[in-house]
Amino acid sequence: MATTTIKDVAREARVSVASVSRALNGGRGVTAETSQRIREAAARLRYMPHAAARMLITRRTNTIGALLPDLYGEFFSELIRGIDLAARARGLHLLVSSSHDDADAAAAALRAMQGRVDGLLLMSPHADAAFLHQNLPHDLPTVLMNTRLAGDGYCALSVDNDGGARLMVEHLLAGGHQRIVFIQGPPGNRDAGERELGYREALASHAPDSPVIMLRGDFGEESGYRAGHQVLAMRPRPDAVFAANDMMAIGCMAALREAGICMPEEIAVSGFDDVPMARYVTPPLTTIEVHIAELGSQAMELLGEQIDHPDQAVTGVHRRVAAKLVVRGSTSAAAR
């Protein structure tokens, strides 16, 4: 039925299949007029080359795979958007596989992608070195995103959590704040850990006299609320709060507001992520914006390079995508 093959086009244009292939791909080794005739025939028959056959002989799928964890919210959406954009620009398709709960599921998903993709974008909490070595064909170009594995032969790319956190602390210090509380993320969470590290570093280098004050949290709004109460109970009272993410900052603000604390005058509050909600709370939340789409795009770029030039592959590099300070009313009365 409808499946018109290259042979049909060849017959229609009164040439051999080889010429059709040449005319439609490179265009070299075939007269302009012949090429023209072939193109017309192809258009007339609505010919579309059979992708699988081409993959088989070419060894190129023109597809990249993205293996992602079970993500909620707009982080995922932004990431895919960035990846898709960069992939489209390179004429590559995108095969995604999200929500694999355990390491086995991830491994299965990874195996299933075998041979369907030219390269892999991998972001998974299960992706430790052993896992990779076990499940990754070592000749498949791969870029790791937000992984704890630096170097180790793989390309990696992640958000500059340290840098962002340092920016925030510097901003708070510049605002004259002395006692800055940090609300931690869930234990073991890499992003949270890096943000904490940035906080410590910035304090150590810019204000060695300022105390390091830690409160527990788990990225949930509730835990921020509880931390807020703890802040209220402290003596001397802190004059700034830096939460490891926006949701906790928002929870904390709720607690402070209930206690009648004036923000930012009495206590400044800041978060990390720049979730959409951040600009709508009162006062609007100062936070760190991370360009997630760019994380995706850059990872895709890196992967593209690796695919196009497998020989001079830049392995072991670990790039970071910049984080940006967004000042709003919760830390600066000046900021409208």
Added chain:
Amino acid sequence: MATTTIKDVAREARVSVASVSRALNGGRGVTAETSQRIREAAARLRYMPHAAARMLITRRTNTIGALLPDLYGEFFSELIRGIDLAARARGLHLLVSSSHDDADAAAAALRAMQGRVDGLLLMSPHADAAFLHQNLPHDLPTVLMNTRLAGDGYCALSVDNDGGARLMVEHLLAGGHQRIVFIQGPPGNRDAGERELGYREALASHAPDSPVIMLRGDFGEESGYRAGHQVLAMRPRPDAVFAANDMMAIGCMAALREAGICMPEEIAVSGFDDVPMARYVTPPLTTIEVHIAELGSQAMELLGEQIDHPDQAVTGVHRRVAAKLVVRGSTSAAAR
């Protein structure tokens, strides 16, 4: 290099390639012990069948394509999650292509998917009947999502905007509200139009004496804020606002709060979508929750059926995914 083919396995297991294929796929027509030996050999060599070769001969890609508009926010993320989950359950891969701005780009993306997918999930503002007829191979199973095309030979699935809006109006009426303002979405937007329709229907059937009051909006928070001011100027003053989406409802609430209006006592406010922010504004926003992930899953299910049984394909059906009323403090003082 490493690419081990079925021949290698055959040699290793001392059988023919046909037996390997049989053992690894159906398992029929081959002794248990031979099968065992073959499996062992395959495992030893880390054999993975070449996907492209299999597609070529089988005419099945085990992949479905999702063509999506340029979406922001968690709607997209939820949708993909739902699709991916259902696809995984059926052992299908997911090829996504988002962010195609104009009809040409969409058409190109669609053509490029040709032959790589067994079926298509399509959500696109450009997908009118002519577009589909022009660019869709008519033998490719397809499910349309959130489209204005009902019937017309295609399967379609969309959010029950009417139903949701009716639920909300009924809720407001039940709360004793008489003068309910509706804040419209952008002109031409399908979801917005259906929600408005639901509002009109519910009023007409349950409270024919209540006035139909419309205010313009564009789904943006700003437009909700402006609408809020208009509400304040109305005499007699409305006692409830139903915004076509949450962001406008939030904007409206800001305007009312500034004017010292007590919510929900003086004016109740409600939205549509149940964005994450909805539960964090004060008072928490009553809204309609639409299970986006389920939209994706159900679409995938429908498509799966169509693929598995192309003969008895259910074409022309138009299913709707339910919307759910979520009552919070902005319409009910009782709701904590």
Added chain:
DNA sequence: ACTCGACGTGAAAACGTTTACGTTGCCGCC
């Protein structure tokens, strides 16, 4: 004028599978 190279074109091999079709050997039945 003859050779040589370049160029356009066609025939055929190759890619790795699945599957239709033979072939073999075994078992049971008359």
Added chain:
DNA sequence: GGCGGCAACGTAAACGTTTTCACGTCGAGT
């Protein structure tokens, strides 16, 4: 004991491309 049937297995064709190679043919250089 021969024969039919069946199950296990092998051979080879087919899927639709790309690409290598060979074969002209034509133009230019000696």
